[in-house]
Amino acid sequence: MNRGGFSMKQKRWCGMTAKIGAVLSGVFTIVATNLYLIFEGKYIRSSNCTDFNPRNKSINILINHFVICWSFNIVLFLSCVTIIISCLFIYSVYAQICRGVATYIIWIFFYETVNIVVQILSNNDNNVREVRVMRWFGLVSRIFMHCFWIFFVIIYAHIIYENKSKGNIISYNRRISTGNEEFSRRKSRIINFTRH
Template sequence: MLSVFTAGLSIREQRWCGMSAKLGTVLSGAFTIVATSMYLIFEEKHLQSGNCTEIKLQDPGINIIRQLIICWSFKIVAFVSSITFVISFLLLYSVYAQMLRGMVIYIIWIIFYEAVNIIIQVLTNTYSSIEMVRMMRWFGLVSRVVMHCYWMFFVITYTYMMYKSKSQGNILTYNRRTSAGSGKFLRRKSKIINFSRHYNQ
């Protein structure tokens, strides 16, 4: 029991870049909220300014599905960003309530969220008329993806620590119940033996 507690304590005290896994997970949620807000503000002007008719004139052989994604690009970004806000707050609550499910959902969703953003960036960036805007959009996307990978290390580490801690707790609880049940069984058995001996005498 003491060795398990000591091992768990040593894991919790590990730090990376001066931060614990728990603090890094909280900062990951905060970073996602701020980065998503800035992304929406920046992309609102560039994605909404795209005219579907102009795009079709520039590229007559464009695929219909690709054209629909480009025309609806900002609506798609706004929708997935809204879900990202909710999941980021869920991550912060999961750290407070020690919920594994919320952390796993955050990890999966951020991967999906950035994949969607990369697809939209590839499809829409070619139609930007200003070279500087295209460079800034790529710089912003790459910077955010790199930072998400950095913060994801803390989230995955803390999720693993929580899972390991809960697994050890379940094993200890099971062992206590088993030992308590066996103790009750031995006490009952000894009472029966004593009673039978007293009755035979």
């Protein structure tokens, strides 16, 4: 017996099915993003951007300065988008929408890449070594946890894709078979009509 297109016996990894792992991935992203904003906010905002003369500066220095000065706004914007995408992702898991799951996977890679860049550029301003170590520890831990949860998300995306493709093949075969039945009915009617 099937429930929602999945067989009753589902594979389990670390005691979780792919669907449960995918949902927990979305929940983890929401919680981790909120904690990241709370902890990082005061360290990112502390950059001094008033005394800067953009004349005769190279493009790399200008880009670095822009990222440092706007780092909190960048992180805040990306975090808000991440929370929205995570909520839509959890809905996509329950509704079995493959595009929503794929969007989440792509966004998480983009989000963490930008966070690494912001961390590298904004961490140089902090003189306190312990703060730098804590910030890197938090970022690396979150990235490792995202890698763990993304495993479940990719497996679940594969399951959804297989079920959708099987469903399309079945519906295509049904259309062909009903079309053949309709054709044979019409043919028999025409033969019967010509005999009369």
